Amino acid sequence: MSIPPGSTIGIVGGGQLGRMLSVAAAQLGYRCHIFDPHEHPCASEVAAEFTRAPFDDEHALRRFGDACDVVTYEFENLPVEPMRAVADKLRPGLTSLAIAQDRAEEKAFIEGTGARVAPWCAVESLEELDAAVAELGLPIVLKTRRYGYDGKGQAWIRAPGEAEAAWNSIGCQPAVAEAGVNFEAEFSVIVARSTDDEGVYWEPIENRHEGGILRRSTVPAGSVVAGCAEEAESAAITIAARLEHVGVLTVEFFATPHGPIVNEIAPRVHNSGHWTIEGSLTSQFEQHIRAICGLPLGARTRVVASVTMENLIGDEVHRWPELVAEQGAHVHIYGKGKARPGRKMGHVTRLGLADPV
Numbered sequence: 001m002s003i004p005p006g007s008t009i010g011i012v013g014g015g016q017l018g019r020m021l022s023v024a025a026a027q028l029g030y031r032c033h034i035f036d037p038h039e040h041p042c043a044s045e046v047a048a049e050f051t052r053a054p055f056d057d058e059h060a061l062r063r064f065g066d067a068c069d070v071v072t073y074e075f076e077n078l079p080v081e082p083m084r085a086v087a088d089k090l091r092p093g094l095t096s097l098a099i100a101q102d103r104a105e106e107k108a109f110i111e112g113t114g115a116r117v118a119p120w121c122a123v124e125s126l127e128e129l130d131a132a133v134a135e136l137g138l139p140i141v142l143k144t145r146r147y148g149y150d151g152k153g154q155a156w157i158r159a160p161g162e163a164e165a166a167w168n169s170i171g172c173q174p175a176v177a178e179a180g181v182n183f184e185a186e187f188s189v190i191v192a193r194s195t196d197d198e199g200v201y202w203e204p205i206e207n208r209h210e211g212g213i214l215r216r217s218t219v220p221a222g223s224v225v226a227g228c229a230e231e232a233e234s235a236a237i238t239i240a241a242r243l244e245h246v247g248v249l250t251v252e253f254f255a256t257p258h259g260p261i262v263n264e265i266a267p268r269v270h271n272s273g274h275w276t277i278e279g280s281l282t283s284q285f286e287q288h289i290r291a292i293c294g295l296p297l298g299a300r301t302r303v304v305a306s307v308t309m310e311n312l313i314g315d316e317v318h319r320w321p322e323l324v325a326e327q328g329a330h331v332h333i334y335g336k337g338k339a340r341p342g343r344k345m346g347h348v349t350r351l352g353l354a355d356p357v
Helices: 016-027 043-046 058-066 080-091 094-100 105-111 126-136 163-169 229-243 284-292 315-322
Strands: 007-010 031-035 049-052 070-073 120-123 141-144 153-157 177-178 185-193 197-199 205-210 213-221 247-256 260-264 306-313 327-335 344-352
Touching: 007 016, 007 080, 007 177, 007 185, 016 031, 016 043, 016 284, 031 043, 031 163, 031 229, 043 153, 049 058, 049 070, 058 080, 070 141, 070 284, 080 094, 094 229, 105 229, 105 260, 120 126, 120 213, 120 247, 126 163, 126 177, 153 163, 185 284, 197 229, 229 247, 229 260, 247 284, 306 315, 315 327
Parallel strands: 007 031, 007 070, 031 049
Antiparallel strands: 120 177, 141 153, 141 177, 185 197, 185 205, 185 247, 205 213, 213 306, 247 260, 306 344, 327 344
């Protein structure tokens, strides 16, 4: 049963993804209600309602859920147990949330779908890390099991004797140790899955990171990524189906000479999909709204020859005057207040204005 326009969509999280979801929802006639602990989350500026409360406040979540017709979330680092207060209305659902926020569970799940990940070990002590180094060899990337994002909670071990320093740098927390991957490119596949089990995907997006933060996304991807596309698209659709995920889900990959290796999943709209706002017949944000509301999914066709999305990080947002004067560029400023190093403040999408493809 579809949820009609005029209904209220609850969004847990008030960052830029919630902001862009709210804009897409308003275009289709929905009202959005933001739930976030911050005083002025940027998504609240474009939403009909805003509840300020901690993410673990079950009573506030229950009241919030009662005021909404469907509930979704814009990021995965949420406490699962309190979210059960809105579970009956929550899409994508708790399974995707729980698995994506624990890297060890995530990797085990991905392997269970038949997709490939880098060799890895779960570690809970320096002794276990030393054993992982012996088993996996070097280099190794050490990642906290929870709450890592944009390169946070990660440390590399590239030479013997560096394990203790890496372990200390992540706060001696439970982690996963992954063998370093000799990859040729990084890319993502964004999929959407409807309430009636229809699964669709956009073409692979080639991504470039700097300091663990996405710098630039490009479509169409280069030949190296194109060679991995079929297997990666199949893996992404399978992962979404096994999770019984409703909405948009992103799978990040490494392109290697032996095929695609899954890096991680994000059970939500994703930074690398921002190009779809201007570059696709249906944006990832509109598609997510369509999916969670039980509407038909939209076409994913790219409408120009090429698209490049560049993040505006920290003080780069102050370039906005030159960017808005640039022909063929679409500027998005998130309204997040003070610019800080490593903080995503906006993005600019450049369309290759050749014949549509």
